[in-house]
Amino acid sequence: xxxxxxxxxxxxxxxxxxxxxxxxxxxxxxxxxxxxxxxxxxxxxxxxxxxxxxxxxxxxxxxxxxxxxxxxxxxxxxxxxxxxxxxxxxxxxxxxxxxxxxxxxxxxxxxxxxxxxxxxxxxxxxxxxxxxxxxxxxxxxxxxxxxxxxxxxxxxxxxxxxxxxxxxxxxxxxxxxxxxxxxxxxxxxxxxxxxxxxxxxxxxxxxxxxxxxxxxxxxxxxxxxxxxxxxxxxxxxxxxxxxxxxxxxxxxxxxxxxxxxxxxxxxxxxxxxxxxxxxxxxxxxxxxxxxxxxxxxxxxxxxxxxxxxxxxxxxxxxxxxxxxxxxxxxxxxxxxxxxxxxxxxxxxxxxxxxxxxxxxxxxxxxxxxxxxxxxxxxxxxxxxxxxxxxxxxxxxxxxxxxxxxxxxxxxxxxxxxxxxxxxxxxxxxxxxxxxxxxxxxxxxxxxxxxxxxxxxxxxxxxxxxxxxxxxxxxxxxxxxxxxxxxxxxxxxx
Amino acid sequence: xxxxxxxxxxxxxxxxxxxxxxxxxxxxxxxxxxxxxxxxxxxxxxxxxxxxxxxxxxxxxxxxxxxxxxxxxxxxxxxxxxxxxxxxxxxxxxxxxxxxxxxxxxxxxxxxxxxxxxxxxxxxxxxxxxxxxxxxxxxxxxxxxxxxxxxxxxxxxxxxxxxxxxxxxxxxxxxxxxxxxxxxxxxxxxxxxxxxxxxxxxxxxxxxxxxxxxxxxxxxxxxxxxxxxxx
Numbered sequence: 001x002x003x004x005x006x007x008x009x010x011x012x013x014x015x016x017x018x019x020x021x022x023x024x025x026x027x028x029x030x031x032x033x034x035x036x037x038x039x040x041x042x043x044x045x046x047x048x049x050x051x052x053x054x055x056x057x058x059x060x061x062x063x064x065x066x067x068x069x070x071x072x073x074x075x076x077x078x079x080x081x082x083x084x085x086x087x088x089x090x091x092x093x094x095x096x097x098x099x100x101x102x103x104x105x106x107x108x109x110x111x112x113x114x115x116x117x118x119x120x121x122x123x124x125x126x127x128x129x130x131x132x133x134x135x136x137x138x139x140x141x142x143x144x145x146x147x148x149x150x151x152x153x154x155x156x157x158x159x160x161x162x163x164x165x166x167x168x169x170x171x172x173x174x175x176x177x178x179x180x181x182x183x184x185x186x187x188x189x190x191x192x193x194x195x196x197x198x199x200x201x202x203x204x205x206x207x208x209x210x211x212x213x214x215x216x217x218x219x220x221x222x223x224x225x226x227x228x229x230x231x232x233x234x235x236x237x238x239x240x241x242x243x244x245x246x247x248x249x250x251x252x253x254x255x256x257x258x259x260x261x262x263x264x265x266x267x268x269x270x271x272x273x274x275x276x277x278x279x280x281x282x283x284x285x286x287x288x289x290x291x292x293x294x295x296x297x298x299x300x301x302x303x304x305x306x307x308x309x310x311x312x313x314x315x316x317x318x319x320x321x322x323x324x325x326x327x328x329x330x331x332x333x334x335x336x337x338x339x340x341x342x343x344x345x346x347x348x349x350x351x352x353x354x355x356x357x358x359x360x361x362x363x364x365x366x367x368x369x370x371x372x373x374x375x376x377x378x379x380x381x382x383x384x385x386x387x388x389x390x391x392x393x394x395x396x397x398x399x400x401x402x403x404x405x406x407x408x409x410x411x412x413x414x415x416x417x418x419x420x421x422x423x424x425x426x427x428x429x430x431x432x433x434x435x436x437x438x439x440x441x442x443x444x445x446x447x448x449x450x451x452x453x454x455x456x457x458x459x460x461x462x463x464x465x466x467x468x469x470x471x472x473x474x475x476x477x478x479x480x481x482x483x484x485x486x487x488x489x490x491x492x493x
Numbered sequence: 494x495x496x497x498x499x500x501x502x503x504x505x506x507x508x509x510x511x512x513x514x515x516x517x518x519x520x521x522x523x524x525x526x527x528x529x530x531x532x533x534x535x536x537x538x539x540x541x542x543x544x545x546x547x548x549x550x551x552x553x554x555x556x557x558x559x560x561x562x563x564x565x566x567x568x569x570x571x572x573x574x575x576x577x578x579x580x581x582x583x584x585x586x587x588x589x590x591x592x593x594x595x596x597x598x599x600x601x602x603x604x605x606x607x608x609x610x611x612x613x614x615x616x617x618x619x620x621x622x623x624x625x626x627x628x629x630x631x632x633x634x635x636x637x638x639x640x641x642x643x644x645x646x647x648x649x650x651x652x653x654x655x656x657x658x659x660x661x662x663x664x665x666x667x668x669x670x671x672x673x674x675x676x677x678x679x680x681x682x683x684x685x686x687x688x689x690x691x692x693x694x695x696x697x698x699x700x701x702x703x704x705x706x707x708x709x710x711x712x713x714x715x716x717x718x719x720x721x722x723x724x
Contacts, residue, residue, distance in 0.1 A: 327715070329686045330690050331690065332694060338705050342706065363690055369580055
């Protein structure tokens with residue numbers, strides 16, 4: 001299609017340049033008597049230069065030849081013939097012809113040079129834009145997509161495809177532009193490897209319209225391919241690096257976990273083992289009820305402790321894998337707190353408890369089992385750090401129509417201000433690890449669960465000291481609704 | 494009963510099986526064991542037990558599938574064992590026909606209490622149901638629709654009584670939220686646990702001596718409720 005249009009264009013420009021000469025002849029003819037021949041020859045150079053400048057080399061040459069004929073025919077005596085009478089006129093005609101051809105060639109070349117320069121400039125601008133865009137792209141996805149889109153627009157290709165070979169456990173993928181039309185059935189007109197320092201990362205396929213194929217688009221394609229390959233390589237290297245960092249971090253966490261856990265699991269195991277072996281080894285213990293009771297209590301308490309530890313470990317791994325999704329139900333917070341305290345009765349020792357969770361508190365949408373874990377962990381933490389015999393307070397109130405606020409406070413020592421945030425981090429402990437039991441997981445599990453519920457948890461030192469408090473919030477709305485309407489049921493007194 | 498009750502334990506953890514066998518035999522139960530699901534099903538058919546203790550985490554079969562297979566031909570009480578944080582699985586097992594559940598690790602006294610309830614319930618379903626249930630100072634006459642506390646009438650709304658009657662008729666056993674909602678409010682309301690919370694709170698206010706520490710209607714975290722009758 002394009003070639004016939006172009007042929008059409010050539011015929012048109014040829015006709016136009018002929019018309020220009022005809023027009024000039026018609027204009028100049030009445031002046032034949034008053035203007036002398038050499039001036040006339042000069043005037044004829046105007047349409048020649050004009051058609052070369054407007055339409056290029058070939059129309060320019062045609063105009064020069066036409067002008068030569070017209071000048072000879074109409075303006076050199078004898079008029080109306082192509083013969084030349086005076087020897088002087090032969091010189092004029094000869095010089096005119098040479099000048100016309102030279103002008104048309106010079107102007108034509110300048111024009112072609114300008115067009116090429118403009119094309120190169122456009123190409124350079126597009127490449128510059130591509131490399132700027134690629135520099136900002138960090139993901140293989142963005143790089144491949146950008147390359148395909150920009151290249152398609154730049155060379156007006158029917159279809160462009162960027163194939164990225166599998167790397168780093170990611171499968172081979174293809175990006176194409178334009179997105180809408182299906183992939184052509186034919187083989188691509190151009191195939192270029194995406195080659196970087198570390199080898200071939202993929203392939204670039206382009207379907208170009210036939211007349212566009214040639215040295216110019218070839219060069220453009222090669223440049224796009226190498227830019228794309230460089231960007232891909234950079235992205236994959238960066239990905240590699242962050243992967244290595246993540247692995248290192250998780251290795252570090254794992255060894256922290258293992259050392260912490262093996263210590264923590266051994267402590268209760270040691271006392272269980274000691275109690276059991278003494279019961280088996282010394283039969284007189286069986287007739288000493290207080291001693292027997294003590295030993296059995298040690299076994300039961302430490303088994304519960306082990307169970308809590310394992311529970312926190314499991315929750316932590318579930319939180320990290322994103323598997324700990326709250327199964328929310330409208331729940332009565334007071335009942336939950338009372339349940340936790342009943343279950344922890346054995347562990348609470350001589351600590352005193354003051355619970356202020358009003359019965360008329362609205363129902364709270366929460367995962368009952370997970371929230372029990374939160375209270376268990378906060379209370380265990382308070383029991384560990386607050387001196388024996390002191391008071392632990394649990395308060396809850398509706399902070400606003402849509403937010404519940406809970407405070408668990410104790411009379412333990414303050415925590416340095418810079419550590420207040422970090423105590424919810426995994427394995428973070430304010431005191432030396434061997435002084436207080438625990439894996440350093442309890443509070444981070446609390447934060448994980450509260451955040452999964454859409455709440456927030458924080459800690460503060462109470463003034464006046466000594467005193468330390470955990471606070472957390474929970475939304476009272478679930479899917480935009482509160483439970484308030486339920487309590488208004490007319491049958492409920 | 495003349496012969497000692499027969500308990501079938503289906504669990505693949507040998508230490509648990511060993512402990513259960515020792516304790517239950519000591520308590521004068523007859524104990525048989527199976528370490529795989531298919532073996533358990535075969536044993537249950539060959540020598541029908543009075544109670545089945547079933548671990549949900551067996552190597553060869555899904556615990557829920559075993560419940561369903563058993564329920565195709567027997568109403569023997571099933572107590573399922575599972576670990577913490579598998580509430581959905583517990584509820585599914587209960588809805589699949591299991592009668593009760595225990596979370597590992599559990600105390601043996603808890604297990605014995607569950608076994609006793611299961612045996613009693615089985616005896617009840619064979620004989621005529623007792624129309625009067627006692628819990629603490631409470632007396633519930635299911636036939637007469639009457640609840641008294643220390644001889645004094647307790648006024649309950651129709652829904653409150655329906656809820657209490659359903660719980661009390663299954664005294665000692667855990668009832669899932671879904672089961673209670675379906676039975677008391679109808680299948681359409683099965684997701685409205687908030688109704689249940691509100692009505693349980695109302696019931697406790699009227700029935701419990703200390704509603705902060707309920708002794709009659711016990712909450713089973715994430716699963717449902719259990720009515721504790723006098724034994």
